[in-house]
Amino acid sequence: MPLLDHFHPPLSRTHPWRSFHGTWAAAIARLLNAGVLPDGYYAAPFLDRDGPSEIDVAALQDGTPSAPQAWAVTEPALTVAVEWMGTDDVRVEVFTDDGDPRLAAAIELVSPRNKDRPQARDAFTAKCVDRLRHGCGLVVVDVVTTRRADLHVELLTALAIEAGPVGGSLSAVGYRPVRRDADGRLLAWPSALEIGRPLPTVPLWLLGMDVPVPLDLEASHTTACADLRIRPAG
Template sequence: MPMHDWTRVSAGTYHDFHNSWITHLKEAFNAGLLPPAYYALGEQRSGGIDPDVITLRTEDAEPEDRGYTRYDDDGETGLVAVAEAPPRVRILQEAAEEVAFYLQRRRTLVIRHVSGDRIVALIEIVSPANKHAHQTLDAFVDKVVAALREGIHVLVVDPFPPTRRDPDGMHGAIWERLLAGDYQPPDDLPLTLVSYCVKHPITAYVEPFLVGSVLPEMPLFLTPERYVRTPLESTYMQAWAGVPNRWRRVIEHES
């Protein structure tokens, strides 16, 4: 199923679809896509009660007397090795200012659960609200950059064209904030999928696309060397099945 033009509907209509897509992504990951030591949760990280991101956590090895399962392998069974199968994307970018990136790292206080569960990756799906104003755009960019600075890999799905607030798309804004270099989306491919891998230097796997494109299985990195293929297309189709006919007609209407 091709990507639809979500600029045709209200932010509230897209928000409902957005939440459904996140739910189906979470279900797919937890149904066997992830190794046993990992699990996915939909979490709200910016206020409110609806799921905002998919968070993948790893169950760190804990003493058996504390009631946690200890895994005998390295937790990477089932993951794809970059060295064996490099992600197939149109554009590969490496940060040009690695030193500047790490000099900007800030010490922060992180409160963690006693189980040792830790966030290793996030999936962020852009909404119209993220581009509505400079303040909301900056908040989104800051959230992604903060995660990368904490060593968390991030996959960003941006199904909306650039605006005057992000003339190079959301990836362009993030890449600029990282002082990593420049990015300009192709004129005929204004939408963007990008997977950030936190390594030395930080690497962005970029797949520009357009309305009508079939979504590829983007890599979501769980370690700097290994990733899982994200089933964007199949979960998108599941979420689309729940869109009311009233709004399907609006979205699918050909001008």
Template sequence: MAVHDWTSVDAGTFHAFHTGWILHLSETLNGGLLPSGYYAMPEQQMNRRIADILTLSVPGTTPSPLPDGGGVAVVDIPPNVSRRLSTSTSIRAARRTLAIRHVSGHRIVALVEILSPANKDRAKHVEEFLFKAEGALVQNVNLLLIDLFPPGVHDPAGMHGGLWERFDDDPYVVPVDEPLVAASYVASDRPDAYVEHFSVGASLPDMPLFLNAERYINVPLEATYEMAFRGMAEFWRRVLEGQTPAP
């Protein structure tokens, strides 16, 4: 299914879709995609400006080594993405950190973040999100970021670009013809990023989600996106498919 133009509907409509997508991602990950001992759980942030997230957790304070067959080894099959980014040697020294803990005491190993319009509608909200995402990475929490909205006045390099520029001195350039992005980060104070840019009308890529620095799973973004879209009200599906004018 092609990615729709979510700028053509209001934030509430996207939020309804977003909620369904998070749920289907959680169901898919918990339905056998994750190795034994790992689980996914949707969490709603008390601050509505921060996106609802999907956490990937493992019981105990330190995850045990993954057994053979638990995820995919990067050394055996590198993630199939267009770009792999590594930070430059002139890494910025100043770091702000944010401790992220799971209320149950189970250690979070990864986050899936689907950006919403509220994350990008003013400079303060962009800074709040980037602060949280940067803090997660330096606290050894891997991250998969999905942004279906093009860069705007408050995030001229896009949210991925804004995050990457906190770790690398070079300005991030967003492809003009592919302004949307999915980016998977390997947690570190000098993270690696696996990045796919795409546009409205393109198919969503499957993206790696890292369990640790050596192993990952492939997350079926397109299949779960389609499930969430089919669960929307028919009227809004028709608007997004260009069959009905937006109100």
């Protein structure tokens, strides 16, 4: 199923982006939990309609993990030195008392609000930087066609890194933080997306693992479209 535009008619009327993103996040979680993630990890979809930004799929570590299945990942298109500066972090977290799950990776499905005003873009990139600073893998999927901001460039700018755009305003980027005390590296696998074209498979790096798992965006996108009875035009 090629990438569809849920932000303009006809799909914006019949299948608004909010409903599709929720379905896509659930499809991604099902795909990861169906044998892609190693034992000890599980994925859960989240949707926060009122907040300034949302984690759409989280991969969490529960107990002692096993090694993921073998998958040949390409060399990163970007490898840069990063200073992981400390922050004054004040927050409240609530966990169920059934173990000690830790966030291992996050998959962000970008919303129009994330790309809207500078304050919203800053909030989104700050959240992404915080995930990376804590060692979590990150994938950012941007299929928003009504805003032109490049969140990949803004994320790198927040880390004081100069880099060019992926190749358009639509993209999917996998990030891997590598820490050595305060210093480290950020590895990135950017892919430009295009309406009407298939989606890529990007590496999803997990906290505590030295090899990634494949995040098949095409398969999950196709499943989400089938769940909503969306068919390609023509």
